[in-house]
Structures are given as structure tokens and as C-alpha cells.
Amino acid sequence: MRSRARRWRCLIALTGLTGLGAASLCQAQDRLLPLAAVRSGLEFAGPDVKAMQADVQANPAQLWLAQGRALWDAPAGAGQRACSSCHGAVTRMQGVALRYPRLQAKTGRLFNLEDQVRHCVAEQQQAPAPTFESDALLALTAVITQASDGLALRSDADPALQPHLQAGAELYQRRQGQLNLACTHCHDRHWGRRFYTDQLSQGQPNGYPLYRLEWQQLGSLERRLRSCYVGIRAEPPDFGAIELRQLSLYLNWRGAGLAVEMPAVRK
Ligand code: HEC
Ligand code: HEC
Missing domain, CATH: 1.10.760.10 (Cytochrome c-like domain)
Structure with a gap:
């Protein structure tokens, strides 16, 4: 019960229904994905993808x-x-x-x-x-x-960034598209479960830009996020859209501590 109450406070703050201001934005206890549970997408990849990423010579990136x-x-x-x-x-x-x-x-x-x-x-x-x-x-x-390979993702405490972080967190929870799903439904609640033929990852940003086999080329985090919008039959924001930057800010907060992987490969 207590954690549910906390979560509500956080979501109320996110939707701007409170006059408390940015100070009440998701604190550590509001994490839907605890920091201790944060895992790179690589861990959910098949052995072929893992081998391709690990082999410095064969890595297409x-x-x-x-x-x-x-x-x-x-x-x-x-x-x-x-x-x-x-x-x-x-x-x-x-x-x-x-x-x-x-x-x-x-x-x-x-x-x-x-x-x-x-x-x-x-x-x-x-x-x-x-x-x-x-x-x-x-x-x-x-x-x-x-140049930052191996360094940990971190969240910038700059107070001027808080409204954007808050907007990103709100977008992450918002149901969208014909499937009426939010990012959180797949990547907070169902990571590790089978999704068609693959395992759902936590949707972490630590490998981008990365080589995706489906694209046959390198692609940015924005491109990946747009694929997720298409996956739920929602209109993806254009490249350069502020929403994608706000989501990316939130993903860094959410995945804080994960090591940057460059070059990375995904299916
Ligand atoms: C219907 C389920 C679903 C929803 C909803 C969804 N995604 Fe994804 N997402 C996937 C699948 C499937 C993949 C590719 C396999 C994997 O990494 O899980 C993926 C991959 C990702 C990745 C890349 C992870 C990596 O290691 O390369 C990120 C980042 C991501 N999603 C973020 C988001 C964000 C942000 C949203 C909301 C705008 C979202 N996703 C909504 C299913 C979903
Ligand atoms: C004539 C000098 C000059 C050239 C050439 C130049 N930059 Fe910069 N760069 C700057 C200055 C000045 C800043 C800081 C102010 C700003 O953002 O404009 C900067 C900032 C940056 C930053 C941010 C650094 C940080 O600490 O956050 C990156 C990344 C960057 N440049 C990449 C590039 C790349 C890639 C190129 C080549 C395509 C390039 N720059 C060419 C002068 C230059």
C-alpha cells in the first residue's frame, strides 16, 4: 500500500496537478524500475547478437x-x-x-x-x-x-532540466496508439518476458547509436524510439522533436549506473 501511495504522489506530480512544483518530481523511491534491477539490452539478446557485439573485428558498427x-x-x-x-x-x-x-x-x-x-x-x-x-x-x-565507453549513465541534477525530465516521465507513462499501451507497460512491467520470438528488454538507451540487424545499419536512439511508437500503432514524433529528447532524458535517469556500450549490436 505504501509504495502505491508513493507512486501516486509521483504521478500526480508528473501530471502537474499539484502546486508543489518540480521538487516533488519522482524521487528515488518512485522508481518503477529499481536501480538495482537495471540491466542492459545486451543481456536480453540472443547468443548470436552477443557474439557479434563482443567481436571487435566482426562488429559491423x-x-x-x-x-x-x-x-x-x-x-x-x-x-x-x-x-x-x-x-x-x-x-x-x-x-x-x-x-x-x-x-x-x-x-x-x-x-x-x-x-x-x-x-x-x-x-x-x-x-x-x-x-x-x-x-x-x-x-x-x-x-x-x-569516448565514454564503459562510463555509467547518469542523471543531471540541473534544476532547469527538471521540467523536461518530468515531461519525459509523463510521456513514458502515457498510453498511446491503437494498442493503447505506454512504454512502461512493456519495459517496466514485462521485461524479461517473451514478446513474439524475442525477450523484451527494459528499453535502456546505453548502446546508442547502435547497429541493428533489422536496419542493416547504425541507427540513433530516436530511430529506435520511433520504432516503438510504430509498434503500438501511434504516430511517431518527427526526428528532432522535443518529446524524443525528453524521453531520452528520462531514460538516462531511469537507467542511471548502466555502462555505455559502444559499439553495440541489437537484433
Ligand atoms: C508493445 C511493447 C512496447 C512498447 C509499448 C514500447 N516498446 Fe520499446 N521496445 C519493444 C521491443 C519489442 C523492443 C526491441 C527488443 C527489446 O529491446 O525489448 C524495444 C526496444 C526499445 C529500446 C531499445 C533497447 C535496446 O537495448 O536497444 C528502447 C530504448 C525502448 N524500446 C524504449 C521505449 C520507449 C521510450 C517507449 C515508449 C515511447 C517504448 N519503448 C514502448 C517493445 C515496446
Ligand atoms: C571553430 C571551432 C569548432 C569546430 C571546428 C568544431 N567545434 Fe564543436 N564546439 C566548439 C565550441 C566553441 C563549443 C562550445 C559552445 C557551443 O556549443 O557552440 C563546441 C562544443 C562541442 C561539443 C559539446 C562539448 C561538451 O563539452 O559538451 C561537441 C560534442 C562538439 N562541439 C562536437 C563537434 C564536432 C563533431 C565537430 C566537427 C564536425 C566540431 N565540434 C567542430 C567549437 C568548434
């Missing part, structure tokens, strides 16, 4: 990582500057991927890593920003994320 390393050092745009001209070696990006999504200082917009890279290409290099899901953008975000 290596193609994008190689492209990303080349792009990092490639002069581009009006001033013919490379990412490395300003940022040095890409290994210096250690820890950076963990800071996203975050608020961009100048505009206050919620930026994910893709947004940041596109911003740097457009503003700093003065070259055309790579489109969402282009090989160039996936390759660059992959190498930047690789």
Missing part, C-alpha cells in the same frame, strides 16, 4: 566508427577546420556524451548529442549540417559516444 574518426579529422566548411582543430583528439570527448540531452546555453533549447554535432558543423565549421540518421551524423555521434 566498426564501419561507422572508422568513418567517424576520419570525419573528426577532416577539414570542412568555410574555414576548412576539422572538429579536431578546435577539440583535439576525439578521446578528449570522454564523458561528453553523458551530459546529453542538456539545455543549450545560448537558446535554452533541449539539445541531444546529434543536435550539438549539427550545431557545430553549421555554426563552427559553416558547412551544411548533416541530416538526422545520415551516416555522417551517426558516425560522429558514435565516435564521441565511444
Whole structure:
């Protein structure tokens, strides 16, 4: 009973029915998935996928990582500057991927890593920003994320982020689509159970962008989330939509402590 009461307080806070403000946002005790139970999607994958991810040579995501390393050092745009001209070696990006999504200082917009890279290409290099899901953008975000391989996901305590985190948590609970299901129904309540031919994972974000066999290429977390919307017959938000960034923020809070896996493979 007590935990149910807590959960209600949390959900009431999430739906904005209370005047208590952001301070009442889901606290540790409100976790539907306890931190001690958090597990990477890799643990739910079949032996073939696990082997592919583990084999550094055979892992198909290596193609994008190689492209990303080349792009990092490639002069581009009006001033013919490379990412490395300003940022040095890409290994210096250690820890950076963990800071996203975050608020961009100048505009206050919620930026994910893709947004940041596109911003740097457009503003700093003065070259055309790579489109969402282009090989160039996936390759660059992959190498930047690789610099954080093995580091733990964490949740940023910046109070200015709280409304977005709250919005993400609310989206996570919201029933949607013709199947009238919320993320929580599959990934909090039924993880570990069979879903058609596969095991449902907890829907963790720690491997993205990753190589998915169904896509035959690398894809971003946004692309994966859009697949889940389609899976429940709901209209997916467009690439770049704030909802996907808010969900991603919530997923980092929910999966805090999980190690970043780069390069990762899924079915
Ligand atoms: C009908 C069940 C269902 C619902 C509802 C659902 N998903 Fe998924 N989700 C899946 C399946 C199936 C997969 C692929 C296999 C797996 O990882 O469980 C998946 C995968 C994921 C992954 C990738 C996990 C990994 O390790 O690669 C994330 C992240 C995710 N879902 C988040 C969400 C979010 C956020 C929502 C709500 C917008 C949502 N899902 C709604 C079924 C669902
Ligand atoms: C002319 C210098 C310059 C170039 C070239 C440049 N950047 Fe940046 N970058 C910056 C500055 C300045 C910032 C911080 C302010 C901002 O966000 O614009 C930044 C911030 C970043 C951040 C966030 C770092 C953090 O600590 O959060 C990432 C990631 C990034 N850049 C990636 C890239 C990539 C990828 C490229 C190449 C495609 C690139 N940058 C090219 C100047 C540059």
C-alpha cells in the first residue's frame, strides 16, 4: 500500500496537478524500475547478437566508427577546420556524451548529442549540417559516444532540466496508439518476458547509436524510439522533436549506473 501511495504522489506530480512544483518530481523511491534491477539490452539478446557485439573485428558498427574518426579529422566548411582543430583528439570527448540531452546555453533549447554535432558543423565549421540518421551524423555521434565507453549513465541534477525530465516521465507513462499501451507497460512491467520470438528488454538507451540487424545499419536512439511508437500503432514524433529528447532524458535517469556500450549490436 505504501509504495502505491508513493507512486501516486509521483504521478500526480508528473501530471502537474499539484502546486508543489518540480521538487516533488519522482524521487528515488518512485522508481518503477529499481536501480538495482537495471540491466542492459545486451543481456536480453540472443547468443548470436552477443557474439557479434563482443567481436571487435566482426562488429559491423566498426564501419561507422572508422568513418567517424576520419570525419573528426577532416577539414570542412568555410574555414576548412576539422572538429579536431578546435577539440583535439576525439578521446578528449570522454564523458561528453553523458551530459546529453542538456539545455543549450545560448537558446535554452533541449539539445541531444546529434543536435550539438549539427550545431557545430553549421555554426563552427559553416558547412551544411548533416541530416538526422545520415551516416555522417551517426558516425560522429558514435565516435564521441565511444569516448565514454564503459562510463555509467547518469542523471543531471540541473534544476532547469527538471521540467523536461518530468515531461519525459509523463510521456513514458502515457498510453498511446491503437494498442493503447505506454512504454512502461512493456519495459517496466514485462521485461524479461517473451514478446513474439524475442525477450523484451527494459528499453535502456546505453548502446546508442547502435547497429541493428533489422536496419542493416547504425541507427540513433530516436530511430529506435520511433520504432516503438510504430509498434503500438501511434504516430511517431518527427526526428528532432522535443518529446524524443525528453524521453531520452528520462531514460538516462531511469537507467542511471548502466555502462555505455559502444559499439553495440541489437537484433
Ligand atoms: C508493445 C511493447 C512496447 C512498447 C509499448 C514500447 N516498446 Fe520499446 N521496445 C519493444 C521491443 C519489442 C523492443 C526491441 C527488443 C527489446 O529491446 O525489448 C524495444 C526496444 C526499445 C529500446 C531499445 C533497447 C535496446 O537495448 O536497444 C528502447 C530504448 C525502448 N524500446 C524504449 C521505449 C520507449 C521510450 C517507449 C515508449 C515511447 C517504448 N519503448 C514502448 C517493445 C515496446
Ligand atoms: C571553430 C571551432 C569548432 C569546430 C571546428 C568544431 N567545434 Fe564543436 N564546439 C566548439 C565550441 C566553441 C563549443 C562550445 C559552445 C557551443 O556549443 O557552440 C563546441 C562544443 C562541442 C561539443 C559539446 C562539448 C561538451 O563539452 O559538451 C561537441 C560534442 C562538439 N562541439 C562536437 C563537434 C564536432 C563533431 C565537430 C566537427 C564536425 C566540431 N565540434 C567542430 C567549437 C568548434
